[in-house]
Amino acid sequence: MSQNEDVIKVENLTKVFNKTLVAVDHINFNVKKGEIFGFLGPNGAGKTTTINMLITVLKPTSGKAEILCHDIAKQSDAVRYSIGVVPQEYTADEDLTGLENIMLCADMYGIPRYISKKRAADLLELVELTKFKDKKTQTYSGGMRRRLELASGLINRPKVLFLDEPTLGLDVQTRAATWNYIKTLKKEFGMTLFMTTHYLEEADSLCDRIAIIDHGKIVVVGTPEELKDSIGGDIITLSIQKNTDITDIIKKIPQVKEVKLDDKTYTIKTESAELTAPLIIEAIRKEGHIVSKLSLTKPTLNEVYLQYTGKSMRDQADESRERMGHGLMMRRPH
Amino acid sequence: MSQENKVSKSKLHGLWALTNRELKKWYKAPVVFVLTLVQPILWLGLLGNALNLRSLVSPDSLALPPSLVAEFTADQLALLQDFISGLGNSMMQGTFGTDSYISFMAVGMIVFTALFTTMFSGMSIVWDRRLGFLNKALSTPVSRAVIILSKVLSATLRAMFQATIILIIAIPFGFAVGAAFTPLSILGVYAFLFLLCVGLSSMFIAINIRSRSNETPMAVMNLLNMPLTFASSAFFPISRMPGWLQAIASVNPLSYAIDGCRQLLINDTINYSQLLFQYAYVGIFAVVLSSIGIILSWRYLNK
Ligand SMILES: Nc1ncnc2c1ncn2[C@@H]1O[C@H](COP(=O)(O)OP(=O)(O)O)[C@@H](O)[C@H]1O
Ligand SMILES: [Mg+2]
Numbered sequence: 333m334s335q336n337e338d339v340i341k342v343e344n345l346t347k348v349f350n351k352t353l354v355a356v357d358h359i360n361f362n363v364k365k366g367e368i369f370g371f372l373g374p375n376g377a378g379k380t381t382t383i384n385m386l387i388t389v390l391k392p393t394s395g396k397a398e399i400l401c402h403d404i405a406k407q408s409d410a411v412r413y414s415i416g417v418v419p420q421e422y423t424a425d426e427d428l429t430g431l432e433n434i435m436l437c438a439d440m441y442g443i444p445r446y447i448s449k450k451r452a453a454d455l456l457e458l459v460e461l462t463k464f465k466d467k468k469t470q471t472y473s474g475g476m477r478r479r480l481e482l483a484s485g486l487i488n489r490p491k492v493l494f495l496d497e498p499t500l501g502l503d504v505q506t507r508a509a510t511w512n513y514i515k516t517l518k519k520e521f522g523m524t525l526f527m528t529t530h531y532l533e534e535a536d537s538l539c540d541r542i543a544i545i546d547h548g549k550i551v552v553v554g555t556p557e558e559l560k561d562s563i564g565g566d567i568i569t570l571s572i573q574k575n576t577d578i579t580d581i582i583k584k585i586p587q588v589k590e591v592k593l594d595d596k597t598y599t600i601k602t603e604s605a606e607l608t609a610p611l612i613i614e615a616i617r618k619e620g621h622i623v624s625k626l627s628l629t630k631p632t633l634n635e636v637y638l639q640y641t642g643k644s645m646r647d648q649a650d651e652s653r654e655r656m657g658h659g660l661m662m663r664r665p666h
Numbered sequence: 667m668s669q670e671n672k673v674s675k676s677k678l679h680g681l682w683a684l685t686n687r688e689l690k691k692w693y694k695a696p697v698v699f700v701l702t703l704v705q706p707i708l709w710l711g712l713l714g715n716a717l718n719l720r721s722l723v724s725p726d727s728l729a730l731p732p733s734l735v736a737e738f739t740a741d742q743l744a745l746l747q748d749f750i751s752g753l754g755n756s757m758m759q760g761t762f763g764t765d766s767y768i769s770f771m772a773v774g775m776i777v778f779t780a781l782f783t784t785m786f787s788g789m790s791i792v793w794d795r796r797l798g799f800l801n802k803a804l805s806t807p808v809s810r811a812v813i814i815l816s817k818v819l820s821a822t823l824r825a826m827f828q829a830t831i832i833l834i835i836a837i838p839f840g841f842a843v844g845a846a847f848t849p850l851s852i853l854g855v856y857a858f859l860f861l862l863c864v865g866l867s868s869m870f871i872a873i874n875i876r877s878r879s880n881e882t883p884m885a886v887m888n889l890l891n892m893p894l895t896f897a898s899s900a901f902f903p904i905s906r907m908p909g910w911l912q913a914i915a916s917v918n919p920l921s922y923a924i925d926g927c928r929q930l931l932i933n934d935t936i937n938y939s940q941l942l943f944q945y946a947y948v949g950i951f952a953v954v955l956s957s958i959g960i961i962l963s964w965r966y967l968n969k
Contacts, residue, residue, distance in 0.1 A: 413807050427690065439684075440807070442679035484802075
């Protein structure tokens with residue numbers, strides 16, 4: 333397989349629940365070999381449903397997808413052998429130990445014991461759970477459970493790893509640590525990663541490309557830089573000492589795309605803030621005004637996200653954490 | 667590398683791993699394990715003695731009025747008491763096929779326990795779904811049928827172990843085997859339990875397989891359990907029930923398994939053509955319901 337070949341190909345993939353609820357609506361995207369591809373979207377956008385179709389747990393209503401050239405519907409067993417899955421929930425059985433859980437996973441892949449024993453030990457070592465491998469997972473912390481899920485998802489040496497909100501409900505430090513594990517593992521095994529997240533900073537710093545999904549539709553796909561550029565470049569905000577309107581002066585500068593005046597503060601959109609700011613200051617001074625405040629901002633994914641989904645990320649992160657809390661409280665009876 | 671990626675492509679791989687997962691929740695949890703032993707003791711001790719039907723027809727319970735006693739000689743009185751005792755025994759024999767109600771009930775109880783063990787096993791699939799384990803399993807190459815079979819198998823093994831414990835515990839309570847008992851009968855009883863558990867377990871999984879919550883299936887199962895338990899020969903013989911109840915009890919697979927087990931364990935003679943019919947009935951129940959279970963698992967685990 334050549335370096336640039338697409339590992340995941342998705343064409344008009346659609347899932348309708350109960351004949352009316354369109355959870356995923358004709359989505360199209362490709363994931364290249366070795367890439368980290370991120371799915372970003374609010375709750376209920378259809379991220380998990382998409383993953384569940386790709387990992388052959390849900391049947392698509394229409395459309396198709398291929399993983400490593402295997403059709404997810406027609407060659408689902410071939411797909412299953414070549415992928416690893418780290419689901420949104422903690423799926424490890426709480427009544428079993430970490431090692432028992434990972435071995436159970438190995439057995440579900442039909443990996444012979446003489447191979448899986450060594451592999452399980454290595455993976456547990458990699459995610460630093462060796463010390464706790466004989467403890468029941470109900471005694472594990474959130475971060476430890478995530479790491480166990482990660483190790484389990486890699487037991488079959490997958491070529492593509494699916495991660496559904498892998499850091500959901502973890503505190504900032506544990507999130508960072510978890511991502512270090514993921515990056516180490518990716519390097520170690522040379523995998524392609526498909527992940528969903530709603531932590532923008534994570535998507536920004538980790539993903540090679542991002543698709544923003546809302547109401548089951550992909551609204552935009554691109555590298556984090558492309559997405560930021562797509563909302564119209566950098567932003568300059570400034571105010572002047574006198575209370576006069578200088579909008580027209582600023583507008584005359586060719587590099588300025590848009591100017592808005594709001595409460596004595598001018599918000600200016602431009603391709604490159606560094607290059608345009610000196611021109612603006614110069615023009616303003618020529619007209620006899622003095623700049624009192626100035627700031628340059630590069631757009632973040634937050635602005636991108638807001639622009640494409642009309643929602644801010646903050647409220648959602650809290651909502652999700654709450655959902656996760658409920659998940660953790662559910663205990664399995666004997 | 668090629669050896670590293672070696673995997674078993676057998677259709678049944680993972681069956682034992684998944685079965686053992688269920689069993690570990692039981693044999694590795696000391697409290698749960700001890701409770702499964704305590705339960706039959708309580709049942710046999712309480713229900714077996716509280717419902718000691720044998721004592722209903724005894725010289726004590728049928729004490730003669732003093733005015734009547736005065737008219738008999740001591741010899742005649744002893745004869746009369748023997749007669750009442752004999753009457754009690756023959757009533758027990760005629761009704762229950764043994765003169766010990768504990769023996770009768772112990773056999774009913776092993777099947778009753780099988781009913782509950784399979785019911786809980788059926789419910790566990792809802793938990794697997796809610797906690798995400800089911801999705802995880804479905805994303806691996808383990809066969810859909812194996813996921814279901816592992817539940818059936820674990821419930822069956824557990825019920826068979828519990829049956830053994832119940833019968834052993836019943837011995838100090840007065841359980842006695844019948845004249846027709848041979849060591850081979852034990853295998854026969856396991857065969858009945860195996861078939862019955864496969865059928866019941868498949869049935870309960872079929873009830874639960876679509877569900878994301880326990881409420882609806884619980885209601886359905888409770889509704890089923892009453893007639894399955896009491897419109898059966900578990901605690902009382904069918905022949906002594908009113909006609910409409912007999913009609914239900916005589917299609918209830920539990921009755922066939924129970925009656926079959928009683929023939930093998932506590933009766934003095936075995937009616938082999940009846941025994942064959944009982945095996946056939948429970949066997950067909952097992953085949954039909956496990957087929958339904960597997961068809962449903964294909965349908966609903968592949969949504
Ligand atoms: N099994 C299901 N049956 C019916 N509706 C579902 C099911 N799973 C998800 N949905 C619905 O589909 C939509 C997308 O859900 P999901 O893919 O879980 O979103 P996300 O993972 O992006 O939060 C939601 O409206 C959700 O309620
Ligand atoms: Mg989700």
